[in-house]
Amino acid sequence: MLKTITRIPVAHYKNLRARSGLSIKIDQTEIALFKLSNGKVYAIENHSPHPKGGVLSEGLVSGEYVYCPVYDWKISLVDGKVQAPDVGQVRTFKVEVKEDIVFIVI
Template sequence: MIQTITRIPVANYSNLKARSGYSIKIADTEIALFKVTNGKIFALENHSPHPKGGVLSEGLVSGEYVFCPVYDWKISLVDGKVQAPDIGQVRTFKTEVIDNIVFINL
C-alpha cells in the first residue's frame, strides 16, 4: 500500500516569532506550530494528552519542549512525548521550509 503525503502551506517562516506557539486548523485537526530559538519549526497536535487537556500553542516554549499551560507537563516538540514523571504523547507532524514558506506534511 502506498501512502500519499500531502504538503500543506501554513505560514511564512519570517513572520513566525521564536518561542511562540501558533494555532492552525487543517480540516478537523488543530495543530500547534512552534519556531524555536535555533530556527527549527515543529508541529504537533494542539492539545495536551492530560485528560482535562490544555491548548499547547499557548504553552511556554523552552529549548525543544513546550509546557502545557494548564498542568505544566513538559512535552517534546521533536517526538511529542511527555517527559517523566508524567506520561503520554501527542501526535507530531513533519515540517519543511521551502522559499520562506512553512509546510506541514499530512
C-alpha cells in the same frame, strides 16, 4: 500501493516568532506550530494529553519542549512524548520550510 504525500502551506517562516506557538487547523485537526530560537520549526497536536487538556500553542517554550499552560507538563516538540514523571504523548507532524513557506506534510 504508494502512499500519497500532501504538503499543506500553513505559514510564512519570517512571520513566526521564536519560542511562541501558532495555532492552525487542517480539516478537523488542530495543530500547534512552533519556531525555536535555533530556527527549527516543529508541529504537534494542539491539545495536551492530560484529562483536562490544555492548548499547547499557548504554552511556554524552552529548548525543544513546550510546557502545558494548564498542568505544566513538559512535552517534547521532537517526538511528542510527555516527560517523566508525567506520561502521555501527542501526535507530531512533519514540517518542511521552502522559500519562506512552512508546510505540514501529511
